[in-house]
Amino acid sequence: MAGATKLTVAVAQIDPRLGDVDTNLALYEEQMRAARGLGADVVVFPELSLSGYFLKDMVSSVAVRLDSAAVGRLKKLSRRRALIAGLVEETDDFRFYNSAVYFQDGEIIHVHRKVYLPTYGLFDEGRFFAWGDSIRAFDTRFGRVGILICEDFWHASPPYLLWLDGADLMLFMSASPGRGITHGDKLESAWWVEHINRAYASLFTSYVAHTNRVGFEDGLHFWGGATVFDPNGDLVAQGPYQEEALTVADLDLDQLHRTRARLPLLRDERHALVRREIERITGGDTGARDKG
Numbered sequence: 001m002a003g004a005t006k007l008t009v010a011v012a013q014i015d016p017r018l019g020d021v022d023t024n025l026a027l028y029e030e031q032m033r034a035a036r037g038l039g040a041d042v043v044v045f046p047e048l049s050l051s052g053y054f055l056k057d058m059v060s061s062v063a064v065r066l067d068s069a070a071v072g073r074l075k076k077l078s079r080r081r082a083l084i085a086g087l088v089e090e091t092d093d094f095r096f097y098n099s100a101v102y103f104q105d106g107e108i109i110h111v112h113r114k115v116y117l118p119t120y121g122l123f124d125e126g127r128f129f130a131w132g133d134s135i136r137a138f139d140t141r142f143g144r145v146g147i148l149i150c151e152d153f154w155h156a157s158p159p160y161l162l163w164l165d166g167a168d169l170m171l172f173m174s175a176s177p178g179r180g181i182t183h184g185d186k187l188e189s190a191w192w193v194e195h196i197n198r199a200y201a202s203l204f205t206s207y208v209a210h211t212n213r214v215g216f217e218d219g220l221h222f223w224g225g226a227t228v229f230d231p232n233g234d235l236v237a238q239g240p241y242q243e244e245a246l247t248v249a250d251l252d253l254d255q256l257h258r259t260r261a262r263l264p265l266l267r268d269e270r271h272a273l274v275r276r277e278i279e280r281i282t283g284g285d286t287g288a289r290d291k292g
Contacts, residue, residue: 004143016050205266
């Protein structure tokens with residue numbers, strides 16, 4: 001990450017109130033004040049934490065436009081430290097997206113719209129949200145960053161694309177309900193998220209920070225357990241399970257150089273081969289959403 005050698009990331013696992021944007025904005029403000037006292041440079045909030053997760057037919061009533069007063073308050077919060085908000089975004093053509101918005105220096109730097117909308121098990125996002133259609137890294141004052149939302153990073157291709165696009169820091173947010181107990185006393189959903197995030201960090205020789213919300217909503221509970229992994233796949237910081245917390249990790253950005261000098265995986269990646277084989281597998285129809 002050019003120019004910076006250290007970065008302090010705060011991952012906020014909070015308990016938002018379903019359908020109450022104003023209350024959740026106040027919660028954001030409280031967390032940002034706490035992050036200031038901890039010296040954080042950037043604060044990552046969970047998926048849909050401005051609105052709550054199980055919205056169903058409330059989606060349109062809690063949606064915010066990027067020129068709204070609510071977003072103006074988030075811009076103001078980002079004047080001294082960056083933040084990533086999870087919200088329902090309404091566009092000019094009245095589409096509603098599950099979005100993550102990166103704010104820095106009082107401005108919107110990047111918007112990621114969730115690409116994979118789960119419609120299996122207890123999830124039904126595809127009924128209520130429009131599909132995002134891009135996965136891109138972006139430049140910040142800390143270096144190049146990529147954002148993914150929950151189901152996005154359960155698929156291998158989005159983190160891979162961010163890596164190819166130069167992301168040295170991947171910021172993941174989720175609203176993951178607790179499901180299953182198959183690894184001692186740890187929730188299966190928590191074990192799996194931690195397992196794949198560690199794998200991404202080491203495979204893509206990048207920092208991976210993830211935050212998940214906590215609390216109960218619509219009969220389900222959310223487990224928290226924020227994590228930060230370094231480019232070696234080592235755990236830098238972890239938040240507690242089942243409770244609100246603001247977990248801070250100090251990142252040594254020089255670790256990117258040390259790890260990639262030892263493991264030049266990005267240097268040796270064969271882009272043309274990947275493109276050719278994807279075109280072969282898909283029959284050249286790489287733009288079709290349902291065909292991958």
